[in-house]
Amino acid sequence: MMFDRKKSPRSSRLASLVAVTAVVSMALTACGGSGTPASSGEAAGGDATITFIPKQLNNPYTDVVLAGGKKGAKEAGFSSSNVVGPLEASASSQVSFINAETQAGTNVIVIAANDPDAVCTALGEARSAGAKIVAFDSDTKPECRDVFISQVVAKDVALIQTKLISEQIGGSGEIAILSATANATNQNEWIKFMEEELKSNPAYKDIKLVAKVYGDDNDTKSFQEAQGLMQAHPNLKGIISPTTVGIAATARYLSTSAYKGKVALTGLGLPNEMRPFVKDGTVKEFALWDPAQLGYVASFAGKALKDGKITGKAGDTFTAGELGERKVQDGGLVIVGPPTVFNAANIDKYNF
Template identity: 75%
Template sequence: MATIAALATTVALVATGCAAATPGDDAGSEGDGATEALTIAFLPKQLNNPYTDVVLSGGKAGTDEIGGEYSVVGPLEASASSQVSFINTLTQQGTKVIVIAANDPDAVGPALEEARAAGAKIVAFDSDTNPDYRDVFISQVVSKDVALIQVEQIAEQIGGSGEIAILSATANATNQNEWIKFIEEELASNPDYADITLVAKVYGDDDDAKSFQEAQGLLSAYPNLKGIISPTTVGIAATARYLSTTDYKGKVALVGLGLPNEMREFVKDGTVKEFALWDPAQLGYVAAFAGQALVDGTITGAVGDTFMAGELGEKEVGEGGIVIVGPPTRFNADNIDDYDF
């Protein structure tokens, strides 16, 4: 929603701590008539990531609407174990809702179990944990739909045949691996894609410089490469920047998941014809309302549970404790100027 995404540039990121409530005081004790604050802490895969900034803007908007206390903590680099210490700190502070995009579905498990034992509700968003470690997962879209739209786009742009590669984020990222699994299955099972060969999968670790280097390496190692799928906003932007300055521009197709504001120049200069994404701010926004619903008992994470998510209306918990936010959008020269995030 435009009113959610507009907050993307105003999010304050806190890299080493969080502005949590003071769980040791008596503000929420019985008899004083006060209500203990609803503390909602967001723990993304990494800070200072443009995509993450947009997601967090929605989280702040949702938390503000609820009247909760919003905070952000997280690592500067996306690695499997980098989030554990932040979870432990939030547990010690008595944070009521921890909203996490997991770098690894299992590495954060023991810390999240301790947080739940201490009374915290766990909302996974963007990149899921092992379901045993959270109450609900707020997903962008149906994972298979994300994969299919990227396969469709690359097939359209390379004429249905040729070598392609995938430039992903981290090797353990739950969302990336789920999309890649469906991409591989679709390429293997759909006769329309029988002449497309996936020759490599590489990982840029959601780091701009490494993603840029991985793009260079792919094109050096596979001189007949006709296209690259990069299901990560950092990876697709870095790859587009590399292609735009080389003879590969207009010859090697690039699709994936990108932010319109980052990809606009590459669409307009012909480096990229079309890519996809959803409104990332809606992920954070819905996650905040899910956290509130878990704390007040409106939902438990059971299939069929419903809760209201502000201006986005009613959301339902599906199989596996998953809440779907909305469908992906195709961005190209015809519509990219209609979006600002």
């Protein structure tokens, strides 16, 4: 059975727009039964409910992840699946949404943490109220959730990006990193491994990391940070942007600048967003996994936790629908799958 990588129109996923302490939240329509909207925790007979809290809404990467989550929630047997969250990816912006789900009695909360510490108190209260907590994409502190669904092994993500930038700049020169938020767990772990690899691997001895900047997963700010990098480092030969918003914004800047073809760009991007920049030669290669699978596996993990089939300890196993069996590793870690490298030869084969 083929896994659907196509992104659903946003209008089919967002059912309501509600102002909450000046932050917007959006909810998915119910996945099961009649198809009528259901708020968190409201299901006939106390059926299983799941809510996703991404780092921010209206993010193209997040949209794909949540589409996979909705698909997985329906197949796993949840009576309703909702999405709530902030429009800005700040450290504490998710807390009010966690508190609201706790009050609503939501069975499973799936969260991509903007900050590993800021959400912990609220998640602790949710767990005390009976909710199961699945972190995905960007982890909380391990003690604040039951399992963490990771795209791939973090070090592998770092190594592939380091390898790609080295190949594209000929193994020497100045490079910079344009990341998401300064507190993003996944971004910081990847960057840590990149820095270690650059220092320890003799193949990279002539590569110098001269700057790390943060676009906060905001298109405009990321574009401006890319401009700033070139102004501050005129000898820059390459940029790594391990964030889909950042790499697309940087590619847009480079594509119409004097640096096109002179400054290499790689990182983590969505094929549909990066396709024009690969076609016009701005970007040679970049990487990513299938984001929809991340949400899909998270839903099945949440249902297995809710049903008592797993507890999050190492060695637990559960079936993630058409993606098959997944095993919980040390620290409650569940790996989805390896990254794919995209280039002009294969990018048209992908649609997400």
